[in-house]
Amino acid sequence: MAYQLSKAESSYTASGLLLSQRLDGRSLLDYRPITVEAGVAPTANGSARARIGDTEVVVAVKLDVKKMGEDGEGGRCVCSVECSPSAYPQLDRDSLSDLSADLSTLLSTYLTPIVSTPELLIIPSQLYWQASVDALVLSSSGNVHDTLFAAVRAALWDLRVPRTRGVVYEVPGGGDDVAMGEDGGSSVEKAGVLDHMRGMKRGAVDFDLVDGADDGTPLEGRSDLPVCVTLNLLSPVFYLDATIPEELCAPTRLLLFIRPSGTLCGIHKLGEAELPPAELKEALQEGVRLGKELGGAMNARMGGMGGKRMGPFS
Amino acid sequence: MSTLINFDRRRVNGPEKSAPPLYFDDDDDDDEVEEEDAQPSSARPSPSQRVGRAPSSVRPIFLETGLIPSAPGSAYLEQALTKLVCAVYGPRQLKSAVSMSSERGTLSVSLKYAPFATPARKAPLRDAEDRRLSLRVRAALAPAVRAESFPKAGVDVFVHVLQGDGEDALVCAAVMAASAALADAGVEMLGLVVGCCAVRVGLPGTGPRWLDPCEEEQRRARGGVGVTCLPALGTVADLWQWGELSLDEVDEMADECRSKCDELHHVAVKVLLESAKRRLGRS
């Protein structure tokens, strides 16, 4: 990163961190105030804005009907992250688009298996909802990853999948030509509301929207969507939610994606240095515990506020 | 639309879509007995049973350094179906002025698939997947390379994948080949980096863990872990995980991978020692 810290500043920050003293008075495992606001983009199927400190990310999820590819599965999620030049005023155009590309890849790597749920199938092996997850990093004061994934999580929480039902053309009386016309030929059969694709009758060829575009079903597993916790490892301590100078002090950062149920769904290392083998296990354990806590807190807030707006919590 | 943007005028471009050829084989069973390490046959075994290999076996590795004469350091690695070539250039002058002020040299890694490396043809342009794997290889090598020994200069590592079989296994193979090539080029390092990966299949808590998974096994897995480490120093360079695993499983798998890395380290050391001896004998 082009942002540089003078040696004096870096050693000042680092020695403070080693003594568990941070410039803003937090303890090592404290977050800055987290604000999440859902439903910020009315034209999207789900959207959210998350702030941690002064870092701000807006995410919107749109659903489009796509045909399955030949491989039967097809990507059910496409991601893009754009970093605004105002968030990284010190970066030039090229490194900014590199950064955006790296964040996009990271997002799609860890999000695609999570979003590819059967709920997004319209007609098995034919049509599905493709979720486009687009993020805009509006401002950054450290810890972009946690903010990004908090916003993505809230946007997926806010997501409403339009209800569909399958349409089957049936030939009455066993006639050998399939009549697709209005009268006499075909009858449209209701195959039930799409319920984990089991309610869908086999052989459905088309679908209908059940209700208006704004209404739909939320994702079933939304309370178990993962959160991202970035562990900044500065041997022998580790700390959370680093500001930009603190991030530059940490030789290694470890991103953990943790479901509130405690399952890990991704570990990713950032930074040049090696992992401190002694503290690694403890750091992972602590990270998982904190991730569970954070996910639980987000669930409680999002549920309690009717999924609209969450105040700061830590 | 997107194909037009990615169109490369300098090449003879293949057709937009391609499909792997289908082979019609009468006797599947013979095949299976003959080559153990080949891809799992069409007859599906029970999902928790591994075809032809012990759960903790790593496919045999063939490694050789110094086969590209024009590069200061190079290595060729073959592990069952995975085949890759790695070349190292540098330390050499950097083009961009930005890194000139830096006290540390820059290490750049570029991993590319040959268009014929995968069953479906890959367009020969940089895509997101290549960059992702490049970054992963770089993350493993960066802790080992003493970048402070070549300030204002850069070392470039090029990995060319001739055939890939399993993404995690490919990364581990690329890391091993690259660190051998770096050593071959005489770039100062703290130690050789080797990597090992494992997957877990089946339901949480019950399924077996398989080391060094191939493509098919990786697709079937519930989650996987990859570890690259410097066995000489006993440090972990990189740790990554995907899929759905509990913390205990991650711990177990990472430990197993680390102990396997010690064995792999011997392979790499032996190869380097031999090539050094050869070189001494020649001069």
Added chain:
Amino acid sequence: MSEMEEIVGSPFLNKLSGPESRFEPLNSGNLRSDGRRPLELRSFEAELTTHPSADGSASVSHGLTQVTACVYGPREAKNRGLTMHDRALVNVEVSVAPWAGEMRRLRSRGDKRTLEFAASIKSTFEPVIQTTLYARSEIDIHIHVLQLDGGLLQASINATTLALVDAGVPMLDYVSSLSAGLYHTTAMLDLTSVEESDLPSVTVAVLPRSGKVTLVSMETRLHVDRFEEMFKLAMEGGKVLRGEMDRVVRERTAALARQMEGGVALKEDDKMDTDL
């Protein structure tokens, strides 16, 4: 003008266009598709200092269209080659969020349409910002379009004005902008995207005090006899918007003054008066 001052919110307006196959911009009751009268504006909301990391920032929404502008500078130019010895360089960068419109659309940084749009904003503000005060420096304006429902240019210009005011960059006047359209012989103001795609429209940016115009943009055909009426209406509308923007700025300044107290606050007020 009392009609225009009445501001009515209208969420989800373009979804109300109904089952009729033909879009009717003005119904028999002389109301538009979202229930507005022809000269009524959508709800206008503005907020200053939305991004504290920038030198000045503002977020503006006209109905469903929402735009954020961040201003950096005047500061030392990144690219020395482009600096001018007698005045500041104004850079404008626009990014449109992929979800902003009805359909998802990824725009690359070099998108021609976006570049042209940025250039027109740049030329709108270059004569208004007192660039000669800051020789050899640059002022960067970053515009983010978060929601798009017509009136992109007007919202961007209004947001930029407020962000520049927030950054304390000296300008000759507010620049306020509004779009106007025409259906048969009726002129209407502040078009939504549905109306924009069906009707001829003009966007005008004015300096309300002097009545000078810094931008007129029209990309559709329009009879020359009707142009003057629309143009004048858009200018009048711009003046109304200026009042709204001024109110927002004064409220923000008063809040700041309260926080600072005493002498500092007085100075802040003085500065406001001399600036305008």
